[in-house]
Amino acid sequence: MTDRVPERLNSEYRRYTGPIRSRRFLAWWPITRTELTTRVFRWRYILLYLVAFGPLLFREAILYARFVIAPVQIRLMNEMTSSGMSRLMLWDQLDFYSDYLEDRVLWLFLLLATAVLGVPMVARDLRTRAWEIYFSRSIGRMDYFLGKFAAIFLVLFTLTWGGALSLYLSTSLLGPDADFFLHNLGWLFPLTLYSALLCGFLALGALAFGTLSENGLLLAGSWLGLFFIAFCIARVLRWVRPDGAFDWIDPKYLLMEASAAIHGHASTSGFPTWVSFLLLGFLTVISLLILAHFLRRQKEGIG
Amino acid sequence: MTAHHEASNVVPGESIVVKGLTVEYGKISALNNLDLAFPRGCVGLLGPNGAGKSSTLKAILGFVRPVAGRIHIFGIDAVRKRRTVRRRIGYMPERDTHLAGLTGFRAVSLAGELSGLPRNEAYMRAHEVLQYTGLGEARYRSVEGYSTGMRQRVKLAQALIHDPPLLFLDEPTNGLDPEGREEMLTLIQDLTRNHHKDVILSTHILHDAEAVVDWVAILREGRLVGAGPIQDILPESQPLFRVRISGDPATLRKTLAHFGISGELDSRGSGLLSLPAGAGPRLLFQAASTASACIHDLRQHRPGLEEAFFHALDEKTEKTQ
Numbered sequence: 001m002t003d004r005v006p007e008r009l010n011s012e013y014r015r016y017t018g019p020i021r022s023r024r025f026l027a028w029w030p031i032t033r034t035e036l037t038t039r040v041f042r043w044r045y046i047l048l049y050l051v052a053f054g055p056l057l058f059r060e061a062i063l064y065a066r067f068v069i070a071p072v073q074i075r076l077m078n079e080m081t082s083s084g085m086s087r088l089m090l091w092d093q094l095d096f097y098s099d100y101l102e103d104r105v106l107w108l109f110l111l112l113a114t115a116v117l118g119v120p121m122v123a124r125d126l127r128t129r130a131w132e133i134y135f136s137r138s139i140g141r142m143d144y145f146l147g148k149f150a151a152i153f154l155v156l157f158t159l160t161w162g163g164a165l166s167l168y169l170s171t172s173l174l175g176p177d178a179d180f181f182l183h184n185l186g187w188l189f190p191l192t193l194y195s196a197l198l199c200g201f202l203a204l205g206a207l208a209f210g211t212l213s214e215n216g217l218l219l220a221g222s223w224l225g226l227f228f229i230a231f232c233i234a235r236v237l238r239w240v241r242p243d244g245a246f247d248w249i250d251p252k253y254l255l256m257e258a259s260a261a262i263h264g265h266a267s268t269s270g271f272p273t274w275v276s277f278l279l280l281g282f283l284t285v286i287s288l289l290i291l292a293h294f295l296r297r298q299k300e301g302i303g
Numbered sequence: 304m305t306a307h308h309e310a311s312n313v314v315p316g317e318s319i320v321v322k323g324l325t326v327e328y329g330k331i332s333a334l335n336n337l338d339l340a341f342p343r344g345c346v347g348l349l350g351p352n353g354a355g356k357s358s359t360l361k362a363i364l365g366f367v368r369p370v371a372g373r374i375h376i377f378g379i380d381a382v383r384k385r386r387t388v389r390r391r392i393g394y395m396p397e398r399d400t401h402l403a404g405l406t407g408f409r410a411v412s413l414a415g416e417l418s419g420l421p422r423n424e425a426y427m428r429a430h431e432v433l434q435y436t437g438l439g440e441a442r443y444r445s446v447e448g449y450s451t452g453m454r455q456r457v458k459l460a461q462a463l464i465h466d467p468p469l470l471f472l473d474e475p476t477n478g479l480d481p482e483g484r485e486e487m488l489t490l491i492q493d494l495t496r497n498h499h500k501d502v503i504l505s506t507h508i509l510h511d512a513e514a515v516v517d518w519v520a521i522l523r524e525g526r527l528v529g530a531g532p533i534q535d536i537l538p539e540s541q542p543l544f545r546v547r548i549s550g551d552p553a554t555l556r557k558t559l560a561h562f563g564i565s566g567e568l569d570s571r572g573s574g575l576l577s578l579p580a581g582a583g584p585r586l587l588f589q590a591a592s593t594a595s596a597c598i599h600d601l602r603q604h605r606p607g608l609e610e611a612f613f614h615a616l617d618e619k620t621e622k623t624q
Contacts, residue, residue, distance in 0.1 A: 013435045013498050016428055016466035020390060020419040030416035039404055129400040133461060136364055136394035137417035138386040 027139045031147025032154070040117055040155055048116065052109035056163040059100055060170055063091060067174040091171050092180070094187045097164045098263040101194055102256055106163075110156055110202055115223045118152040118206030120216030122294075127214040141295050145207065152203040161195035194262045198255055201280060208287035211294035227251060244270025254279055316343050318469055318501040319363060319381075324372035326358045326525075333358035335525040337372070341503060345495040347516035347533075348505040354522040356505045357397070360471055364394060376469065390419060393462030397473035397505070401446045401454055407433060408442040411460045418465035425464070432460040436490065452483035459490065469501045470494065476511050484511070491515050542580075543604040544587060548572045550596025558594035562586055572596075575604060 100106065125131050134144050168188065172181035206223065213219050234250035247253040247269040257276035260267045267273065319341040326334040334355045348356050361367045363374055365385030374381040381388045402410045408429055415425030433442045436456040441449065446457060455475060462470055472491065476484040492515050494500040506512050512519060513533070521529040548555060549572050559566075559576065564586065566576035578586055584601060591598050 013463075013494065014431055015498075016420075016424075018424040018428075019421060020465060021421065022387075022390070022419065027417070030413055030422075034402075034405070034409065034413050038409060124403050128403045129396070129398055130402045132394075132396040132398070132400045133402065133414060134417065135366065136389060136392070136396070137414065138389045138419055139417050140386070 028143040028147035028150065031134070031144065032150040035121065035148065035151035036154065039121075040151065045116065048109065048112055051105065052113070052159045053163075055100060055103040055106045056159075056166060059096075059167055063167065063170050063174055066091065067176070091175065092177075094184075094190070094263055095265055097167055097187060097191055098194065098259060098265065100164050100167060101160055101191070101198065102259055106160065107252055109159065110198070111224060111227055113155060113159075114152065114202050114206035115220040117155060118203060119210045119219045119223045121148050121152070122207060122210035123212075123214055123216035123219050126211070127216070145291060149203055149207055152206060153199050156199035156203060157195060160199055161192055164191045164195065190262045190264070194259050197258060197262070197280070201255070201284065204284060204287045208290040208294075211290060241270070244268075247271055248275050248279055317341060318343050318346075318377060319503070320373075320375045321359070321363070322373045324359070324362060324374065325370045326355075326362050326367055327370045333525055334362065334369075337522075337525070337527055339520055339527055339530065341501075341520070342518050343501050344517045345491070345502040345504060345515050347512035347519040348503055348522065349507070349509065349512060349519055350522035351507065353524070355525040356522055357473070358525070359522070360394075360473060360503070360505060364392065364471065365389065390465065391467050391469055393465070393467040393470045395455075395458045395462040395470070395472045395475055397477060399451070399454060399478075401449075401457065403447060405446055406443050407438050407446055407449065407453075407457050407460075410446050410457060411464055414461040415464035420465055428464055428466075429460070432463045433457075435463070436460045437486070451478040452480070452486075455479060455483070455487060459487075463494075467500075469503070471503050471505070473505045474507070475504070476506070476508060488514050542578045542582065544576050544578065544584065545600075545602045545604045546572075546574065546576055546587065546598060547600035548591060548596050548598050550591070550594055555591075555594045555596050558590050558596075562590040562593075564590060573600075 209223050210219060231250050234247055237246035238244060248271045253269050254276050257267060257269045257273055258280060261273045317340045321337055321339045324334050324337040350356050362369050363381055376388050377391060379388055411433055412425045412429035415428055416422060420428060433439055436459050438453060438456050441453060476487050479487060488511060491502060495502050504512060504516055516533055518532050520527060563579040564576050566574055568574035
C-alpha cells in the first residue's frame with residue numbers, strides 16, 4: 001500500500017505514461033480485494049468471526065486434549081459418552097472432518113456472514129449507483145460479479161474448508177500415526193468439493209438476492225427470514241411426516257444430504273439424494289437467472 | 304472565472320463518428336438513424352430531456368447495443384471492441400454515483416485498477432488526479448462524507464485516472480453552487496485547452512455549454528436538429544441593444560431606418576434594435592438626437608446559446624410541418 005504522497009505531486013495535470021494492461025485474466029481481483037480490505041475485515045464484525053471460529057477451536061481443543069493432555073481419560077470418555085459426543089472422538093474417520101462442515105454454529109455463521117457481508121454488496125452498489133463506475137471501465141459485467149462473488153466465497157471458504165484442513169493437519173501433527181497425513185490424503189477431495197458446493201451455493205444465492213433491492217438491511221433481514229421460515233416449515237412437517245420426507249424444504253438438510261452423498265456417510269434425511277442435487281441445481285439456475293435479469297435491467301437503466 | 308468562449312478551438316479531425324445509430328428500448332425508439340461526427344476539442348451535446356443525449360452516450364460507452372448503426376471512436380469500432388474503447392474514455396456519470404465505504408483515494412485508485420493500471424501506478428496516479436481536482440486534503444476521508452461538489456470532483460478524478468484522450472462528462476455541474484460550477488468549468492477548460500483532451504459535454508445548462516464548448520450538437524426526439532461550431536450558432540456579427548426611447552414614433556422609425564438600425568419598438572418605445580455590423584451605441588445616440596428623442600434605457604443584448612438552441616428547435620419543427 002502506498003498511501004504516502006508522491007514527491008512529484010503538484011496541482012498540475014500530468015500525463016500518465018505508465019503501462020495499461022489490456023487483456024487481464026484477473027480483471028475482477030481489484031473488486032474482490034477492495035471488498036475484503038475495506039468492508040469484510042472490519043472490527044465491527046469481530047464477534048461474527050469469533051462465532052465462526054468457535055466450532056473449529058472446539059474441535060482443535062478436543063484433538064489437543066485427546067493427543068497431548070490426557071489420552072487415557074479422553075478414551076474412557078469416548079467409550080462412555082453418547083454417540084453424538086463419541087463421534088467427535090473419531091479423529092481417524094472422515095466423519096470427524098465432515099461433521100465440522102455441518103456444525104450448527106458454523107452454519108449460523110455462514111447464514112449471518114452472507115446476510116451481513118454478501119447480500120448488501122450489490123444492494124449498496126445499486127443504492128449508490130456505483131455500477132456506473134464499474135461498467136464504464138474496461139471490465140466486463142461478469143468481472144463485476146466474479147469480483148463480488150469471490151469476496152463472499154473466499155470468506156466462507158476460508159472458514160469452512162480452511163477449518164477442515166486445519167483439523168486434518170492438526171491430527172497429522174499431533175496424532176500417533178506418522179503416516180496419517182499421506183494415508184488419508186484422499187479425504188481432502190470430498191471435503192474440498194463439499195466446502196466449495198456449500199460456499200458457492202450460499203455466495204451465489206446471496207449475490208442474486210442482493211440484486212433485488214437497493215435496501216441492504218431489508219434484504220439481509222429477508223435472507224435470514226427465508227432460511228428461518230424454511231426451517232420452521234420443515235420442523236412442522238416433521239410432525240406430519242416423521243420420516244422426514246419434506247426435509248428438503250430446509251436448505252440445511254438439503255446441503256446435509258449433499259454432504260452425506262459426497263462424504264459417503266449415511267443419510268439423515270427422509271428424501272432421496274437426487275432430490276437434494278436437483279433442488280440445489282434448480283436454486284443455482286434461479287440465482288443465475290436473477291443475475292441475468294439484473295444485468296439486462298441495468299443495461300437499460302444507465303444514464 | 305476565465306471560462307468564456309473566446310475563439311474556436313475545434314481541432315481538425317474527428318474523435319467519434321456515429322452513422323445510422325438507432326437505439327430502441329423495447330418498442331420505444333430513443334435514437335433514430337443518427338448521423339453525427341464529433342470533432343476534436345470540447346463538444347457540447349445538448350437537448351431537452353428525452354432528446355437522446357444519454358442514449359447516445361450509453362451507446363458510445365457500450366452500455367446498450369444499438370439496433371442498427373456504427374460507432375467509431377478514434378477509428379475503433381466501439382460496438383465490437385467495447386473494452387478497448389473504454390480504455391480511451393473517461394466517463395463522469397450524471398447522477399450521484401460513488402463507491403460506498405471507500406475513501407476518495409481508494410475510490411479513485413480502484414477506478415484506475417479497473418481501467419488496467421497496475422496497482423502501484425494506480426495509487427500514484429490517484430494522488431495526482433485528486434490533487435489536480437482539488438481534493439488533495441480530503442483524499443483520506445470517506446466519499447460518503449463529501450459534499451456534492453467534492454463528489455463531482457471525485458467523479459472527474461475517476462474519469463481522469465487512466466489519462467484517457469476522450470472524456471464524457473454528463474452534467475458535470477449538476478448540484479453545484481455558482482462557485483463550484485465556475486471551478487468545474489475552469490477544470491474542463493484547462494483539460495481541453497491546455498492538455499488537449501477531447502471532451503463530450505452533455506448538459507441541459509446552456510450557460511455551461513456556452514462557457515466551454517467549441518462545437519455543439521443539438522438533439523431532439525432522437526434526431527439531430529442542429530450541429531456546428533458554436534460561433535456559427537451564436538449570431539455575434541450584428542450587435543443588439545435593448546432600448547427604451549421616448550419620442551415621436553413615426554419620426555423615430557424613419558430615422559432609425561436611415562441610420563441602418565433595424566428592429567421593432569412597442570407603443571412604450573421599448574424593443575430590441577439591431578445595429579449594422581461594427582457599429583456601437585454611439586450610433587443609437589446619434590439617431591435619437593436626430594429624431595429629437597430621448598434614450599431612457601440602453602443595454603447590450605448578447606443572444607445566448609439558449610436562444611440559438613430554441614431557434615434551431617423551432618426551425619426544425621417548422622420544416623417538419
